[in-house]
Amino acid sequence: MKLRISHETVYGYDHPIRNLVQSLRLTPSVFEGQKTHEWLIEVSGGIRGPGFRDGAGDWIEGWTVRGPTDEVSVRISGRIETRDTAGVLRGHREIIHPTTYLRDTKATRADKGLEALAAGVSEAADTLDLAHRLSAAVGEAIAYRPGVTEMHTTAAEALALGEGVCQDHAHALVAVARLRELPARYVSGYLHSTIDGESHDAAHAWAEIHVEGLGWVGFDAANRCCPDERYVRLGSGLDAVDAAPIRGVAMGNGAERLDVAVQVEEIAQ
Structure with a gap:
């Protein structure tokens, strides 16, 4: 699938x-x-700093904006071609040992x-089967409902509420997988899910569980599936904060407000 x-x-x-x-x-x-065929990152008034690939295989780059300014925009545009690997993260280079992802965070x-x-x-035939069963259990326990949770809602809080968004499903799946001694991590990215090809808001999150013999395998408990050609993977971490696409520090006393717009559309073959 070719996506813009x-x-x-x-x-x-x-x-x-x-x-x-x-x-x-x-x-x-x-x-x-x-x-990736084209990818452009622009920060208004920004100065691009050094970039590096971290131990998890994610590309990270630094930017600095010198004020005074009362507005900063971060714009990304690009074209990417995807294919279905049944959720398996094949060919991804990283050096962090999977057991690192058995560690809990507040979320x-x-x-x-x-x-x-x-x-x-219940006990499963193998690790892959167990991972699928855990993902299905989270999908059953937490109904998808936007607006009922917020950025700092924990997996435990979302489960108690019984409702949440993709971030909550990912956190909960990571939590239960670790309880069953399976390394698990949070993944951020994009999702194209409109059948008719119309563009739409599509920032998304899911979980990856490490399966012996296969490596990292993605599970989207919110949509009850494994990532396929509709998904674009950006990066991973122990939780949403660790895997955040944008992290930063602003020097000033003013309150901050945030507006986000994401569109993913299929390009005609």
């Missing part, structure tokens, strides 16, 4: 900031399931509810 992606994030400030430093994880991953820390959900999944 447009992603704009605009930061506004009540009072002009003096300086802004950002770390961007906004470049598509390099693996067999996707090939994925288990409580009694998550422990019960993990324990309630």
Whole structure:
């Protein structure tokens, strides 16, 4: 599938900031399931700093914006070609050992509810089967409903509520997988899901679970499937904060507001 992606994030400030430093994880991953043909990152008034590939295989680059300014925009545009690898992250280079992803964070820390959900999944024929069953259990336990949770909602809180968005499904799946001794991590990216090809808001998140013999395999509990050619992978981390496409620090006293617009559309063959 050939996709065109447009992603704009605009930061506004009540009072002009003096300086802004950002770390961007906004470049598509390099693996067999996707090939980038064009990719442009623009930061208004920004100075591009050094970039590097981290131990998880994600490309990260730094940007600095010198003020005073009361608005900063980060724009991404590009074309990418994807193919279905049945969720398996083939050909992705990284050096971090999978067991690193057994470590909990505040967002994925288990409580009694998550422990019960993990324990309630019956024994499976193999690790891959168990991962599928855990993903299905999370999809059943948390209904997809936008607007009921927020950025800092934890997996435990979303499960107790029984509703949430893709971030909550990913956090919960990461949590229960780790409880069953399976390394798991949070993945950020994009999703093209409109059958008629119309562009739409499509920032997305899912989880990856490490399966012996296969490596990392993606599971989207929110949509009850494994990532296919509709998905574009950007990067991963222990949780949403760790895998955030944009992280930064602004120097100033003004309150910050944020507007995000993402479009993913299929390009005619």
